[in-house]
Amino acid sequence: MPHLKHDRIPRATISRLAIYVQELEGMEQQGVKVVSSEKLANACGVNPSQIRKDLAYFGEFGVRGVGYYVFELKEAIKQSLGLDKTWNVVLVGVGNLGRALLRHGVLRKRGFIIVGAFDCDPFKIGEEIAGLEVICSSKLPAKTNELYVEIGIITTPPERAQRAANYLLEAGIKGIVNFAPARINAPSNVSVEYVDFIHNLFSVAFNITQNQAKGLI
Amino acid sequence: MPHLKHDRIPRATISRLAIYVQELEGMEQQGVKVVSSEKLANACGVNPSQIRKDLAYFGEFGVRGVGYYVFELKEAIKQSLGLDKTWNVVLVGVGNLGRALLRHGVLRKRGFIIVGAFDCDPFKIGEEIAGLEVICSSKLPAKTNELYVEIGIITTPPERAQRAANYLLEAGIKGIVNFAPARINAPSNVSVEYVDFIHNLFSVAFNITQNQAKGLI
DNA sequence: GTGGCATAGTGAAATTTTTAACAATATCTT
DNA sequence: AAGATATTGTTAAAAATTTCACTATGCCAC
Numbered sequence: 001m002p003h004l005k006h007d008r009i010p011r012a013t014i015s016r017l018a019i020y021v022q023e024l025e026g027m028e029q030q031g032v033k034v035v036s037s038e039k040l041a042n043a044c045g046v047n048p049s050q051i052r053k054d055l056a057y058f059g060e061f062g063v064r065g066v067g068y069y070v071f072e073l074k075e076a077i078k079q080s081l082g083l084d085k086t087w088n089v090v091l092v093g094v095g096n097l098g099r100a101l102l103r104h105g106v107l108r109k110r111g112f113i114i115v116g117a118f119d120c121d122p123f124k125i126g127e128e129i130a131g132l133e134v135i136c137s138s139k140l141p142a143k144t145n146e147l148y149v150e151i152g153i154i155t156t157p158p159e160r161a162q163r164a165a166n167y168l169l170e171a172g173i174k175g176i177v178n179f180a181p182a183r184i185n186a187p188s189n190v191s192v193e194y195v196d197f198i199h200n201l202f203s204v205a206f207n208i209t210q211n212q213a214k215g216l217i
Numbered sequence: 218m219p220h221l222k223h224d225r226i227p228r229a230t231i232s233r234l235a236i237y238v239q240e241l242e243g244m245e246q247q248g249v250k251v252v253s254s255e256k257l258a259n260a261c262g263v264n265p266s267q268i269r270k271d272l273a274y275f276g277e278f279g280v281r282g283v284g285y286y287v288f289e290l291k292e293a294i295k296q297s298l299g300l301d302k303t304w305n306v307v308l309v310g311v312g313n314l315g316r317a318l319l320r321h322g323v324l325r326k327r328g329f330i331i332v333g334a335f336d337c338d339p340f341k342i343g344e345e346i347a348g349l350e351v352i353c354s355s356k357l358p359a360k361t362n363e364l365y366v367e368i369g370i371i372t373t374p375p376e377r378a379q380r381a382a383n384y385l386l387e388a389g390i391k392g393i394v395n396f397a398p399a400r401i402n403a404p405s406n407v408s409v410e411y412v413d414f415i416h417n418l419f420s421v422a423f424n425i426t427q428n429q430a431k432g433l434i
Numbered sequence: 435g436t437g438g439c440a441t442a443g444t445g446a447a448a449t450t451t452t453t454a455a456c457a458a459t460a461t462c463t464t
Numbered sequence: 465a466a467g468a469t470a471t472t473g474t475t476a477a478a479a480a481t482t483t484c485a486c487t488a489t490g491c492c493a494c
Contacts, residue, residue, distance in 0.1 A: 014419065082423050099317065182239070189428055191421045191424035193420050193421050201394055202298050202300065202327075209298075
């Protein structure tokens, strides 16, 4: 665990660090060895100071007059985020979205290994998806005790999200990513993140409406 | 278009309005007719003042001493966001995620109708998914001129995101929701939203690491 | 080794966003 | 119809976040 100079780190900073990693990986692939905060900022669409400030929460990674070594910075950020290990994940709710996540290679590539898939639909139980057998949700707590699982993904319909969350909590999970469009209750020491891309579509719809009103289009 | 009392509305407000709509719909289904900012705030996990403030950007929807009429407020917010109409959408990139979105009913339910699916992979072209034939991406501009399309969804791999964006821009699209983990360039009058749930997994991983360091777990 | 240059790190200022406090007002009770 | 009550809309304060401006420092040329 790297030393944290300040105790609380803004959520927005974490979100941007993820973007920095993404861009740094791109640069690495293109053979870029060193990057300045200004260049990285341009690539990420943010302010250079913001990058330096964000990084300052975790330590000093740059060389004055030179910039940041791409590989080193990327590794340092990943370590700061806790991505220098793999995370075992279970998924609850094998609908369209759940299936897509199970098949989507990006999770594994990023170090999140889906080790269990659960659903309460008898027609889905027993089905095999991406090498995983779908198991009855009620067996989740028992099953996950066998594995070392820290994160749960909820991809159920909204009305079953809380039940899925309860199973996950019972299993002693420490973090939840909830794709269902519903708030869920969890103790404060369990980290809950909400994902709902409909919000982004709403945002775009709103922006278009605004732009039209302003006569920009 | 409702009157906007202030010209600039925070992005965060728009994002929360989407949550309010979600919760209001839940309440409507449960037969709740009236709700106070406090009750709605609890349901959404935000501060009551925040709700009143957010709504104030668009007008006055409540009744002092009473609260908000659930149905009316929901409709008013949807109108404010530009959701009182349907939006035609095209999707570029028919991978796992693209397929899931095509099959996922939630887009249509929310008023976003996918009217075209595009991909550059010859093996995918001609395939039919959810009643749509996959068309070669290069034909996108010509095809979308036939339809009235305002929003494009990008679900290609990151290295093809910009090309997809270029096709969309050529087609005169006014807003883009980009699921590919890559920044894209677009003129400022085109609204671009980025969706990447890996960020949320990163966030959860970071929070868990932090909580562990703090000894909360 | 000295000077010049480039750029990170940082403290302060500016901005934005959130929260609190309160005045305004609609409804209900008597 | 007057007063009590509840809860909005709004103003002001507080908090958080972002940006600016500057200082510190490492590298390179000479």
